[in-house]
Amino acid sequence: MEEEEESILNEFLVECAEGLERLDQEFVALEQDPSDTALLGSIFRAVHTIKGTCGFLGFPKLESVAHGAENILSAMRDRDLEVSSDGITILLEAVDVIKEILEHIESERTEPDKNYDAVRQALDDFLAGGGSSSPAAEVSPAETSPEPASDAPSEEEAEALAKMMADEPSLQSENQETPGEEASISAPETSDSELSEVDDDLLNEFLMECGEGIERLDQEFVALEASPNDPDLIGSIFRSVHTIKGTCGFLGFPKLESVAHGAENLLSAMRDKSMAVTSDGISILLDAVDNIKEILGHIEAERREPDKDYSEMRQRLDAFLASGESGVPAASATDPSSATHAAPTETSAETAPPKPASPPPAADNKPANPAAASSAAKKPSIAESSIRVDVGLLDKLINMVGELVLARNQLLQQVRQQVETSPSNASNGTVQQINLITTELQDTVMKTRMQPIKNVWDKFPRVVRDLAKSNGKEINLVMEGAGTELDKTLLEAIKDPMTHIVRNAADHGVEMPEVRKERGKPVKGTLLLKAYHEGGHIIIEISDDGAGIAVDRVKNKAVEKGVLTQEMADGMSDREALNLIFHPGLSTAQKVTNVSGRGVGMDVVKTNIEKIGGTVSMSSRLGEGTQMRIEIPLTLAIIPALMVTSGSEAFAIPQASLLELVRVDEESRNKIEVIRGANFYRLRGVLLPLLSLNEVLGLKEPVPDEDEIHSSGTNIVVLKAGHHSFGLVVDTVNDSEEIVVKPLSRQLKDLSYLAGATILGDGRVALILDVMGLAQEGNLTGEEHHDPGLLVEANALQDEEHSETMILFSMNDADQYAILLSEVARLEEFDVDKIEQSAGQDVIQYRNELLPLVRLGDAIGVMTSGEEHDRIPVIVFSHHGKSIGVIVGRIIDIVEAKMHLHAAPSEKIGVKGSLVIEGKTTDLLDIEQLIGCVVPGWMEALAA
Amino acid sequence: MLTETEEVEREGERREQGAGTPDHGDRRIATADRRHENNRQYATFFLDTHYLGVEVENVQEVFTAKEMTPVPLSSSMVAxxxxxxxxxxxxxxxxxxxxxxxxxxxxxxxxxxxxxxDGPVNLLVDRIGDVIEVRPDLFESAPATLEGxxxxxxxxxxxxxGSLLLALNTELASEVM
Incomplete structure (x- = not known):
């Protein structure tokens, strides 16, 4: 029993959660269009369901709040109360309270101890103060102390009835007439099929809900007959019928409502034990259910009620109720016409036990609504055509399809080999077919995990509304492509990042109305959410027409926070600067609000999106608005990947992060530059950092003898990791393949370069590389790429015959000098007019310090050309935290050269010797000695 | 990636193990307790000169080691x-x-x-022995002098x-440090 109760409670919670999710959105929509009665009806229903159900389950606090909200809604629906922004605000607050209570119930199984009387009071006050003719009279006595169902069933029933009367005032006795004002308000002119799309959705949803309930009803009635004293069962039946009744009123189905209402009355009598549960009673109820099914079938096919008259079914129900239980068996047994109505549909014939009184030949029934019958045959009903499936089951299915894809790949490989040896292989055709079917199966199964992005977006109207309200802004949220579907896991993953972006846009993007007016923009700001497919990716754009982002401010902030130097900031493009927004610890919001502006957001957004293989970028025009663009893959379970081999192991690289493939021949190998052990490749003029997979992962280089052709060239896989790209050097590039991502043991999750593993066509396991992680593993993290300098420690001169990396530069184009790169801290370029004088020494403000400058030309006594330029190159040397800059003419290159050092031709100061680099005699400078000469005491000061 | 899927798989595997193997933390205690009620069956194997065993119900299968894909940068214990x-x-x-x-x-x-x-784990051993049944009274906790x-x-x-059987705790032995 307890278990059953638990399941009822869970069901209730799920139902409520579904309803509440919609509520926020609907309220906001209602605020925009207060005259939308269908919407109001839908909101009312959701609140009503919560209220109705929690009474049975014994949650008085929840009920009280829900009831208060319902009263206001009911007044709004009856036009007694205007749909105002204030009203919606107070209702939204009530919804929040309901959510809070429900959360507590979910975790603790009881209501919170907190007192919610104040909330209820506020709702009632609002109603009393705002509504002209509030239904307070019916409401106030009952709801203040509702009792749990088990304690006082009769009292509770009375209350429920009172509520029903309050909810559907016109229904009580007039079962024939269209239920007056209420129905006509909520569903204007439903008599014809002129239902708007929203109404249609609403209707479908209603039909589905009803369908689910009714399926259960048959079964439950039968169970009830066996154990007539099971209060839970009656409760459950009552709820289902009550839902149908409650809803059809709004949708304008008077006949359906009438029958349902009759049945509900009967059930309610049974529930409070004022009437015994008898077999006859159940029979007549089953008849009513069959009638309801029939009407629903018609509604589904025709979008309206059948023309047939159902008043007589209602009369039978009422008569049965009036006569207690005695007189009625006769009615159901003798009245032939009632039997006709009661004709069960195919489903009920299967599930309901045979009742001697009711089942007439089905043929009697069919002609009454031929359209319903024929269309029902054509397509399955909505309730039948959609089912709820456990996500676990779907995952299992996807796993199995994954296996199948692997097996297919293996099969294809084998057949390909066979075909090579004996081309007349007959099985080839079959294999191709299996190939096709598998692909299709894979696609279809993948679709089962797909959910519309709407599921995430639904909460944004509320978020934006609340933000706009509290900031005094006006924002219009437009959503395009809400039906775009993506994998459930991905949907979960983008939820928080998207919320953050939307909040940011509403909070900081859109300006205050006065400002907007001043700038000649419409007072109401627009926030546009857009989702669409593009080449295997889902693109989500979030754009606002707000103030845009001031690039200068971002740069200043970055410099202020020490993320960049002023020089770096100056040399940065607007686009690069905008991307600083994603840098941890940067927020340009001038004031920190309680929502955003703490500067912890955007970098998290970026990491979260990159975690699922997506990218995020932004563009902004000052004064015109900002646009964020999120790109994410469609699914994660099966992905296209490029297979490569390195160190005789196979690796898979997700296609999503692949930019291009480059093969460098032996002849053009010199295009690979080496800067202090780090390799770079000049790809269309841009230096691309190179990582060797063998080196990063510590793999063994393949023995070169077996495949001379391969080893003579270099394979570079150009990958993008966030905003940076790098080249991955691998031994061999193989085919592109669809691979199934398999999870790894928990113990291997720490390896950042590893995204998972997959099984190859030949059954071997291959590792899937995580491109971001790989970049980290190879120390190619973000900022260092903006940094033109090379952070290296000063190193002593090594063995003279060794190769060394050095910087080549010239003073006046005629000469060439070299400095060991290991002695250099970084290379910079400074504006000439930034150079200042301090104590007779040239200095420049650099990284919050004064950097003394030395003109190399003066030191070694040569003319320096290039001084007429605005910017001059400076080589910075560091020693124990102190730096000095050396102004040179022009930096030529960074090269690696053998240290064939010739003795210096003359006793030049500060020259270690000469060597020949690229056919040119080059002086290798001894920088310590030079500096010691020019700035006496600098070195000593350091030593001391 | 795909943690959900993984969870489901593990769930399934846990169920496969049946009621006899409670979760993780308790297992060591649980096995020790039961040991005093009945004889236990151990699948035995050799490592160097040592004779070890794992409880039969924890063994999924045994085979000649096959080719495997190394995991670079992982612990050297991971083959x-x-x-x-x-x-x-x-x-x-x-x-x-x-x-x-x-x-x-x-x-x-x-x-x-x-x-x-954490799902099935493959252990590499030298040689497979018989499945033997041991009496609980022969059990003794690990000698303090044993290497850490x-x-x-x-x-x-x-x-x-004539020999000592080291009863391996599969849960702990599968934990890579």
């Missing part, structure tokens, strides 16, 4: 990954895990796949005639 009928399973070299010397090259290697709370890594991974020792 690699194998494909076991579509499942990718981590392989632990038990010699390294328990602090033994590496086995001489070209020597025979066997695989024992054991079930753990080995001592941590065993439940205790069965004093058999």
């Amino acid at each position: 690699g990954l194998i494909n076991l009928r579509g499942h990718i399973i981590m392989t632990i070299d038990l010699r390294r895990r328990l602090g033994f010397e590496d086995r001489p090259p070209e020597s025979e290697v066997m695989s024992i796949v054991v079930r753990t709370s 890594r080995l001592k941590e991974a065993i439940d205790g020792v069965y004093k058999l005639e």
Whole structure:
């Protein structure tokens, strides 16, 4: 029993959660269009369901709040109360309270101890103060102390009835007439099929809900007959019928409502034990259910009620109720016409036990609504055509399809080999077919995990509304492509990042109305959410027409926070600067609000999106608005990947992060530059950092003898990791393949370069590389790429015959000098007019310090050309935290050269010797000695 | 990626293990308790000169070790990954895990796949022995003088005639440090 109760409670919670999710959105929509009665009806229903159900389950606090909200809604629906922004605000607050209570119930199984009387009071006050003719009279006595169902069933029933009367005032006795004002308000002119799309959705949803309930009803009635004293069962039946009744009123189905209402009355009598549960009673109820099914079938096919008259079914129900239980068996047994109505549909014939009184030949029934019958045959009903499936089951299915894809790949490989040896292989055709079917199966199964992005977006109207309200802004949220579907896991993953972006846009993007007016923009700001497919990716754009982002401010902030130097900031493009927004610890919001502006957001957004293989970028025009663009893959379970081999192991690289493939021949190998052990490749003029997979992962280089052709060239896989790209050097590039991502043991999750593993066509396991992680593993993290300098420690001169990396530069184009790169801290370029004088020494403000400058030309006594330029190159040397800059003419290159050092031709100061680099005699400078000469005491000061 | 899927798989595997194997933390205690009620069955194997065993119900299967894919940068105890009928399973070299010397090259290697709370794990051993039944009264907790890594991974020792059987705790032994 307890278990059953638990399941009822869970069901209730799920139902409520579904309803509440919609509520926020609907309220906001209602605020925009207060005259939308269908919407109001839908909101009312959701609140009503919560209220109705929690009474049975014994949650008085929840009920009280829900009831208060319902009263206001009911007044709004009856036009007694205007749909105002204030009203919606107070209702939204009530919804929040309901959510809070429900959360507590979910975790603790009881209501919170907190007192919610104040909330209820506020709702009632609002109603009393705002509504002209509030239904307070019916409401106030009952709801203040509702009792749990088990304690006082009769009292509770009375209350429920009172509520029903309050909810559907016109229904009580007039079962024939269209239920007056209420129905006509909520569903204007439903008599014809002129239902708007929203109404249609609403209707479908209603039909589905009803369908689910009714399926259960048959079964439950039968169970009830066996154990007539099971209060839970009656409760459950009552709820289902009550839902149908409650809803059809709004949708304008008077006949359906009438029958349902009759049945509900009967059930309610049974529930409070004022009437015994008898077999006859159940029979007549089953008849009513069959009638309801029939009407629903018609509604589904025709979008309206059948023309047939159902008043007589209602009369039978009422008569049965009036006569207690005695007189009625006769009615159901003798009245032939009632039997006709009661004709069960195919489903009920299967599930309901045979009742001697009711089942007439089905043929009697069919002609009454031929359209319903024929269309029902054509397509399955909505309730039948959609089912709820456990996500676990779907995952299992996807796993199995994954296996199948692997097996297919293996099969294809084998057949390909066979075909090579004996081309007349007959099985080839079959294999191709299996190939096709598998692909299709894979696609279809993948679709089962797909959910519309709407599921995430639904909460944004509320978020934006609340933000706009509290900031005094006006924002219009437009959503395009809400039906775009993506994998459930991905949907979960983008939820928080998207919320953050939307909040940011509403909070900081859109300006205050006065400002907007001043700038000649419409007072109401627009926030546009857009989702669409593009080449295997889902693109989500979030754009606002707000103030845009001031690039200068971002740069200043970055410099202020020490993320960049002023020089770096100056040399940065607007686009690069905008991307600083994603840098941890940067927020340009001038004031920190309680929502955003703490500067912890955007970098998290970026990491979260990159975690699922997506990218995020932004563009902004000052004064015109900002646009964020999120790109994410469609699914994660099966992905296209490029297979490569390195160190005789196979690796898979997700296609999503692949930019291009480059093969460098032996002849053009010199295009690979080496800067202090780090390799770079000049790809269309841009230096691309190179990582060797063998080196990063510590793999063994393949023995070169077996495949001379391969080893003579270099394979570079150009990958993008966030905003940076790098080249991955691998031994061999193989085919592109669809691979199934398999999870790894928990113990291997720490390896950042590893995204998972997959099984190859030949059954071997291959590792899937995580491109971001790989970049980290190879120390190619973000900022260092903006940094033109090379952070290296000063190193002593090594063995003279060794190769060394050095910087080549010239003073006046005629000469060439070299400095060991290991002695250099970084290379910079400074504006000439930034150079200042301090104590007779040239200095420049650099990284919050004064950097003394030395003109190399003066030191070694040569003319320096290039001084007429605005910017001059400076080589910075560091020693124990102190730096000095050396102004040179022009930096030529960074090269690696053998240290064939010739003795210096003359006793030049500060020259270690000469060597020949690229056919040119080059002086290798001894920088310590030079500096010691020019700035006496600098070195000593350091030593001391 | 795909943590949900993984959870489901594990759930399934846990169910497969049946009621006899409670979760993770309790297992060591639970097995020790039960040991006093009945004789226990151990699947035995050899590592170097040592005789070890794992409880039969924790063993999924035994086979000659197959080729595996190494996992670069992982612990040296991780021998690699194998494909076991579509499942990718981590392989632990038990010699390294328990602090033994590496086995001489070209020597025979066997695989024992054991079930753990983190899914199946493949253990590399030298040689497979028989399945034996041991009496609970022969059990003794691990001698204090045993070398650290080995001592941590065993439940205790069965004093058999002529030899000692080290009762391996699969849960702990599959934990890579």
